[in-house]
Amino acid sequence: MNLSTQLHETAAKFTSKPAFIFMDQETSYAELNDAVTRFADGLQSLGIKQGDNVALLLGNSPHFIIGLYSLFRLGATAIPINPTYAPDEISYILTNGDVKAVIMLDLLIPMFEKIDRVLPNIGHYIICPSEAAERPVPEELSISSKMKSFTKVFAQGTSSLAEPTIVKEDTAIILYTSGTTGKPKGAMLSYGNLYSNARDVADYLGINEDDRVITVLPMFHVFCLTVCLNAPLLSGGTLVIIPQFSPKEVFRVARKYEITLFAGVPTMFNYLLQYPEGNADDLQSLRFCISGGSAMPVALLKNFEEKFNVIVSEGYGLSEASPVTCFNPIDRPRKPGSIGTSIINVENKVVNELGEEVPPGQVGELIVKGPNVMKGYYKLPEETAATLKDGWLYTGDLARMDDEGYFYIVDRKKDMVIVGGFNVYPREVEEVLFAHPEIAEVAVIGAPDPNLGEVIRCFVVAKRSSLTEEELIDYCKERLAKYKVPKSIDFMEELPKNTTGKILRRALKNAVLQQS
Structure with missing residues (x-):
């Protein structure tokens, strides 16, 4: 059993039940399952087949769900990518991941017009609308011959797709980890x-x-x-x-x-x-x-x-x-x-x-x-x-x-701070500071120190503008061992986060290292 075959069964059991609601519009399980088959057949007509790697650069939308499950139905491998990544980050993943086609937002067309020359293996760009109205594919672009609209690919498909045999060991998806050092790695699931x-x-x-x-x-x-x-x-x-x-x-x-x-x-x-x-x-x-x-x-x-x-x-x-x-x-x-x-x-x-x-x-x-x-x-x-x-x-x-x-x-393991030979876990200090009623957000890192090796440095978003560093350090002294007390506290309007909202300690640490 896999997610594609399970969708067949779920659609048969809950035919008219909404699979998803988007912009207050309902799509039933039967409609979703049929759309997945038709788009998969359309992809197959472009030459995309079992085992091929196809990237998804999309936001939260029906296009993502249909695109993902269509690749599953073909036995292909999906590579979801954050569409807000920089061009170099996207180019690396597409190249390293041996991607043959990209299903993407129309807002990314100008970027791919610039980087397509370093992506010789990509044969198709399938364009999805970022707004309700679908924009026509520009003909004057150098990559226009590779570009097809999602709607056109879908329209070329039928409900008579011959589905391949998929075994559970086949690669369904490659997720590129952000990685704290070096290039991202593709986890094969x-x-x-x-x-x-x-x-x-x-x-x-x-x-x-x-x-x-x-x-x-x-x-x-x-x-x-x-x-x-x-x-x-x-x-x-x-x-x-x-x-x-x-x-x-x-x-x-x-x-x-x-x-x-x-x-x-x-x-x-x-x-x-x-x-x-x-x-x-x-x-x-x-x-x-x-x-x-x-x-x-x-x-x-x-x-x-x-x-x-x-x-x-x-x-x-x-x-x-x-x-x-x-x-x-x-x-x-x-x-x-x-x-x-x-x-x-x-x-x-x-x-x-x-x-x-x-x-x-x-x-x-x-x-x-x-x-x-x-x-x-x-x-x-x-x-x-x-x-x-x-x-x-x-x-x-x-x-x-x-x-x-x-x-x-x-x-x-990599975030642990060693202060004068003592192990300090940033989360422990963050928990203490977050319990302070005047703090909205907090992040703790280790900063280089010539005497102790590392010291604790904090970054906070305060609810009260008059909150002081001295006040917070005194607060920590009452609740933490001496070596765990922050050496300094920086006040910020907001902390750096990734697209899921996770606070990026790494970005703060890099900024501190550049200052030192």
Whole structure:
């Protein structure tokens, strides 16, 4: 079984039920399934076949869903890419990923007109409208012969596609990780990886045909891909697609469609919490919320749950694991600050430098095993061997497990700060500062120091403009060991974030290094 064949079955069972709602327009499961087959047939008429790599540079839209599942139906490999990446970043992924065709937004045409000369392997650019009205493909462009509109490719397709035999080991998707150093690596996820994680997430969280899920996380990101797209579609639920995150729109959609599930990153929950017009009545239909992408501060979780009277289940995942490995259970006690317990069919454990499991409470590296773990990195055998050992995926995250099997992320292994020989985990300091009533956002990094090696440096977004560095350092001194207290605190209007809203410590660290 894979996600494409499952869509056939779901469409047969829930023929007229909405698969998704976009711009307040409904598309049924039968309509989606037929569109997927027709577009896949149209792609095949262009010469795209099983095993070919095709990139998706799209926002949250029906085009993304139809394009993705059409590639699955052909047995091709999808490579979702953030459409806001710089030209050099996109060129690298398209070249390294051996991409033969690109399904993309019309807004990107000027960029591809400039970089097409370094992309000789790409034979087709399939253009999707960024607005309701489809713009004609410009004929005067040098790449116009390679360009086809999504509508035209769709119109060329039929419902009589001869579907290939797909085995679970075939590569379904390649997700390029952002990478803290060097070039991004392409994590190869098989059809079996994607299907198993969508199935197991749905089972663990009880996602079913009665659920209506806000899909506002970027579809090109693996968190959204599994939790807000594949799992609900596999279960017969309805996606309510929001192209870009807006607290006002989230509350409107939640009220209008009686949303039952909302998934977001901590920054989104923070914005919703601080939105003055949001109230518990807006979210009264929610069964629970899901947080992932980065650690949620405990103070934020408690304040959100108290204001909106809804449970937030924090989980954990990474691209290499399709991505989910843990969630706080819905039917058992949750533990604030924890990423929960292992989901169905997935095993997590904490090990030392020798790969030996450590006792509960002790910090080590989190490793993962299960049918969701990637095949490896595309064309990178050495990196694959360093990450996959004896069937285990080494995550690079430091964690601990308690006596009841709940896991806690301490920090990224690479983000740990060593102050005068003492280990300091940035998240620990961030938790203390985030509990301060006058702080909206915080990020902690290690900065070079000639005496101690490194010191703690903080960046905060304050709710009160009169808040001072001295006041916050005194606040930390009362709550932290001396070596964990920040050496300096910088006030900012906003912290750098990626497109999912995750705070980028790396960008702050690079800025500090350039100053020193």
